[in-house]
Amino acid sequence: MENKLSPDEKREALWQGQLSPKDPAGNDLQFQSPEAKKAYRERILRIKDAIEMRRLPDRVPVTVFPSMFPWINAGMTVQEAMYDYGKAAAAFKQFVLDFEPDVHWGAAQVGPGKLFETLDYKLYSWPGHGVAPEHCFQCNEGEYMKADEYDALIQDPSGFFSHVYLPRVFGALGGLPMLPFLPGIQEIYGVAFNFIPFGLPPVQATFQALFEAGAEALKWAGAIGGVNGELATLGFPTLIAGFSKAPFDVIGDTLRGTKGIMLDMYRQPDKLLEAMEALVPLMIKLGVSSVQVTGNPLVFVPLHKGADGFISDEQFKKFYWPTLKQVLLGLIEGGCIPLPAAEGGYSTRLEVVQDLPRGKTVWMIDLTDMARVKETLGRNACLLGNVPSALLNVGTPQDVRGFAKRLIETVGKDGGFILSNGSFFDEAKPENVRAMVETAKEFGAYA
């Protein structure tokens, strides 16, 4: 029956699910007060109306979409937040209660440091492992996929991840390439050969590491996920299900690296294009399955290497946008609401990316002129942003208030706008973050 629903009906069902939230046992969620229940419903409807652009919300919704700010602001180091899950969850709860955003994005950005240690994660440096205790984790770009491995990726993307990519980014998973070819397990003779790898020490060590990582992940998810449920009972919803990516960024961020993918654009453009096509169904599945598991409608899509200055307009149209558009449309078809975050500047891309169905996406805007965004992309898409990190960091509350008020008056004018920071910040003055939230509440009402 689920499959018979149209994409719009699926989205509406998700919203209705949000409006009648359940506890983990499947019973109606018990709110901690009637006010919390009322506020929860109002917040969800406010966001829904802003996204769908069919009618005006009661006021401009506001959110804070931080990186490490909730923990740094609580006086913790990032290292503590990544290793003490209970403390991290408590600090995040306090952050939401202090700033009272209409929607929050959960605490999953502080990953479990112990798990990364267990797996010997190489793609990132994190506090105590290449980065100072007080600083955020940072990515170590490299050629985790070699230039001559496109055919292997294209032929079997999932197999490439499990047998080639994962053992390169996780030092403890060196046994994965030895795993058997599972479709070879068929008739009785030969079955046993396929199980030989599981008896070998490197594979057993890999599984040992996986068991430990799994136990750690459960501990972490219990603490970090638990806080979402608690915040819901206090009236604060989260709407984020998971994430997906532009195929160009899958290859450019984590497989080939920036330099690798950019050389491939000249040296083997057809292979690159084919590989990106092969990744489209995986990226759709990634987002849609997260929505099915959580019941939350929003799929975060961080956009990286298609921003202004990285590649030309022609290259954007040829290499970046076609497969990203397929992913976004696939997510919409699957009942999700994609939330692409256009980090950096996106001025030169607006005319291209505006070609999407109305009221089905939310775009986080960073350093792009919002007036131009409103006239292009913003005619059919809800915009989220774009108080700059610099202003939140070194400005005054008056500066922030002035900036936010201008956004509300111009971008917020006809709905389709969620006031927020524009990029994921670690450090900021709390009074500035507060000024941003308060400005929406003071000046954001639609008469």
Add this chain to the structure above:
Amino acid sequence: MSDQLVRAIADMREEEALTLVREMVASGVEPVAILDAAREAMAIVGQRYQEGAYFLPELMLAGEMLTQITGLLKPELARVPEVKRHGKVLIGTVKGDIHDIGKNIVTFMLDVSGFDVLDLGVDVSSPKFVEAIRSFQPQVIGLSGFLTLAFDTMKETIEAIEAAGLRDGVKIMIGGGQVTEEIRQYAGADAYGRDAMSAVTLARQWIGTK
């Protein structure tokens, strides 16, 4: 053949460029002449980047071609005279931040624009900057940073340069990620730039080349 090589590099025809270099070497063309052609091509690439015709893929491929060409000439390289440089720029990503893509592009553009650039890499502490200013004696310093943590470490670095008594002798530009005019004021830099072109423009202004 030299002109052909310049065009092949500048127009991003990698295979043709490398074939030409091999042919030139085989026919006894002086390595200096080949490197001159490569440099001329790099200047055109830089120019096209500044004009907005080229972007990062072209800068990266140009850099790659240059590396391969000097590789083909290596045994001969000792005979090549150093080119005259306009002035010195010291550059690095400030402490705590390990992002380097933007910084590398700026370094590349300054280099092809004729500046002598010393790149200290990433996560560079303020004592390291101070030490390098003393030994390298740059006219211009470029501080790079992608994360919000860099706002403070840029400020600390500039304060350390000041405390060492070296601030008056240098111009400091900052850039990367979320850097704006507010951050320039906060950090105490002389200017900020949104892209690699602004870095070249600033260095030219300050060092007094056209």
